[in-house]
Amino acid sequence: MTGAEPDALRDDLWQAVVRGDEGTALALVRQARTSGADPETLLVDVVAGTQRRIGAAWAAGRLTVAREHAATAINDRVVTLLTTPDEGARPAPHRGRVVVACVEGEWHALPARLVTEVLRLRGWRVDFLGARTPARHLVNHLHRSTADAVLLSSSLPTRLPAAHAAVTACQAVGTPVLTGGGAFGPDGRYARLLGADGWAPGAREAADVLAAGLERPANAAARHPVDDLPHLADQEYALVTRARPRLVKQAFADLSDRLPAVRRYDDQQRERIAEDLAHTVDFLAAALYVDDTDLFTGFLGWTADVLTARGISPRGSLLPALSSLGEQLHDLPRARHLLDEGALALADPAGPLAVTPRESRR
Template identity: 45%
Template sequence: MSAPAPTAGAADLGAIRDDYLSRLEASDEAGAVVVVLAALDGGHDAEAVLLDVVAEAQREVGERWAAGAWTVVQEHIATHISERVVAAVSRHRPAPAPTGIGRIAVACLDGEWHGLPARLLAEVLAHHGWEVTFLGSSVPAGQIAVHLNTEGPDVVAVSSSLPSRLPAARRMVEACRASGTPILVGGPAFGPDGRWARAVGADGWAPDARAAAALLAAQVPDGDEAAVTVDDASREEQAFLHASRGELVAGVGSRLRGAAPGDELADDLGHLVDFLAAAVYVDDPALLSRFLHWIGSITVPSGLTGAETGPAVDELVTRLGDSPRTVALLRSDAVRAACADVTAGVAE
């Protein structure tokens, strides 16, 4: 069965997205603002411009950085421009007055500084009639608890890009549960199918802003406590990995290259320990295997190579012998297969 032909509006948005991306590539903030405001004046609604132009362009920016085609500086400039563009859209096409369907607080997890997805969600929900309070990036669970007690929103929506923040997600869930406030989560941190949202006890998960608006319109479901995999053992071993991070990075780096690791290798090994800790926390080897495949797909000069992933995992097994859940996860079929895949990719 063939796919339906795109509508004229969809084709227009594709061209607008390409134009917008070219402005990001040129670090042209003024031009990027002109592109999106012209799209609004041309009849496209704000949600389509925000999600199909700005968000999709940012996804391409991330892919270009991961492929080594763009530098970190270029990615940061593009993200800053997109944040300014979202503000321009909000001023140019303000959301209608709240319809009374509910009050929602939108925030990023503690330690999550990628605030653009949460800001986009806040704008979309406002256009759907919600009374939205955007709390910003890196909001600690304790501060959410204060906000819930003083302001009493009906729902909390939380965004995060990195699975290494899952322990912070569980703390956020517990803060919301203590006040009886449902929590909806989204972003790559929670897995492509939301499995890690269930593992930390979130009441709902949405893959994107449109899905979040639809889920909220239908009513946020109750969380399934039976799906929560976080227990005392997982907390203990995750905490140990966090406390031992520096020692593990130095030891594994020296083992791999015979000297103290340089900045790039240290960064990659630090992420490896962080993702291992998160995988242990939710008891899912797939979380670590996805990270290993990702690290093997990006280009970072002097960073962890695909050929080094297997030896790095082996060294972690040796150093973490007193952490049985961690060792079992490192020895799992999923992690071993990922190491083999990444190594094979380097050899091809």
């Protein structure tokens, strides 16, 4: 493939998947394979690029949830086609054995699957455990098999506490952990914070890190989350997490009082408001977990873009919600600081209301 060809194929694949035209999508990549296109290039530059575009289109309101799901399903079948061995093909040499899994609660399995297939192309034996893998199941698998490393994938920062538990659990049995996905920050800052043994921004980079080698962790058996994150000793993360249902319920009631239009919403609109409030509390908790203001304000900017695409004023709806949460959490200084910083960012006309969309929230 030349430099221009992946771009053209990616555009054609995008058109096919958003139309729900699985036949054309499969024909496109089948023809590319027959023409001698590099499978890794097709996976990383074409399929992954198309998937990012799907997520961005959903966030901008150009794709419904149903169409986004359908497009992702077609992309998943494209991966299957690309990674089905040709009859008579020689098996790749084994460079070692690794486990690839998504963090508990993480539904977005396609990025992890793309990593899996790139590693297989590079000669690794891979145990792919799929989406929503609890840490205990991951460790049980490690006890039953010999793995050189675990690759842990997560797209949403709200999964960082679960990722932390998985990292420490794997390291406790002597297996190094390489992390990847949007949850860990654009530069892997949260991976380092949680004590992961490595981070990679994509499938190719993950393969390169593994090829260079990861050291097995030492003395990890007795590590506790507060050892990595001393600020957790204030219990604010735990308090907000436990209070989530109450916080969302009260914020919804306060929003209805302060915005009379909310009372006239239909059931679907009210459900969306409740979901947005729940996500706000979840991201607040995640920001408390890693003690990072940017995580929360970045989420608010992303949400503002989504609300704008829906025709809803982000400042008119988000600011009252933050005010309600602030009133409910008045005794928690770190939570109040995050909420105040979020309100300032939203109130400022030049504030960060435009950010790169994250992986789609379902």
